[in-house]
Amino acid sequence: MSSTSKTAGIVIIGNEVLSGKTQDTNSHFLCQELRALGVEVRRIIVIPDEIEMIGQEVAAFSRAFDFVFTTGGVGPTHDDVTMSGIARGFRVSVVRHPELERRLRERLGANLNAARLRMAEVPEGAELLGEGSLYSPVVRMHNVYIFPGIPKILYERFEAIKEGFRGSPFHLKVIYVREGEGVIASILNNLLASYPKLLLGSYPVIDNPEYRVKVTLESKDQDYLNQAFQTLLGAIPKGSIHRIEGS
């Protein structure tokens, strides 16, 4: 059925996020991109650079979702343990990938030391994606796509492989309402009773003089969305609508 979604989970690996030194923006990037591709992100988790925990969480996400995306913890230093963690989670060894090693040798020559060779290590059985177009390819282990934490590099690598995730799109309509949530709550409840499959969101806004609630309606079924949207428009007093957006 074209209206069902593939699901995804995102695993952010990094002590620097948990200790407040860095704000993670990678999960928001991935959520936006995946939504536009029609993929439903069901869960994000942020965990420390710890092998055992990475293994447990990635394995659980791999079972629960169609696609898993990890960011962070790939590199040459002591705190880069994502590959080891994922290998642990899938009960395989960490091995040196011949193609990654070949690229490193070509690029670094005599400067290739033991630390940098760690960049060629992957869980046994992992495959490479985007080899043709990327400076460094994406490593995939089963349904787990392993990305670095540096946003610019993540964006470039995701861009190279994203068409592989495309499914049927979500359609979205947004109504900005001048009344508060307390006034429109019963209208929204009635709407959901009539359209139980509608994805309906209600988000209060403070400090904006023009509207007080942003209401979002979504569905993969354009007709269903249009009908729900018309029903809602008929139920909200006309003077209360500040603005409408959507497809």
Added chain:
Amino acid sequence: MSSTSKTAGIVIIGNEVLSGKTQDTNSHFLCQELRALGVEVRRIIVIPDEIEMIGQEVAAFSRAFDFVFTTGGVGPTHDDVTMSGIARGFRVSVVRHPELERRLRERLGANLNAARLRMAEVPEGAELLGEGSLYSPVVRMHNVYIFPGIPKILYERFEAIKEGFRGSPFHLKVIYVREGEGVIASILNNLLASYPKLLLGSYPVIDNPEYRVKVTLESKDQDYLNQAFQTLLGAIPKGSIHRIEGS
């Protein structure tokens, strides 16, 4: 022992984050604040507005960590199910809190409808914090502190109660290094071998002409940190250090 940390977990509740409509900034705020208070955040999770899942995750976090902070899903509309979810997780009912109801009646008078009365609902047994200073108090259920998703309101409420979480501080030193991670990795490994309790981070930076890696050293033990820091300074070639920060 003063050098041990209390732990925390953060549960972000909101379809709007998972669908990419909103970037969560609340978790970063809480991570920064809690770090400054000496609390170790061990895990962040972002989950949908679903009662059963909220219950399971909050109950698991409550068992795993000293403090749990939730944001989002408190309000008068259909998608505000955090209170129901947490009640489910602790196997209690949702009840109307008399003090919250009193405040709503005082504030809204005749405009208090059924939807708005939902704002007085809490898991049975929940307590209020910051009643004296806050427009709306923080709701606490066991070790779970329940916050709204609107950042400005979250900040104000957290500020009112934060001293209750204060423990011994983390001390931090930062070294910005001109060499890449591939060069300093073995130095960092040696440092950790000598100071296994050191919290040591290594973060590559791209597109900055002045340095290539930010190295962070942390400990709750100032002497231990100072010794590790001096050891590292002695091991990194002097010309490679761009800048030093820290206490």
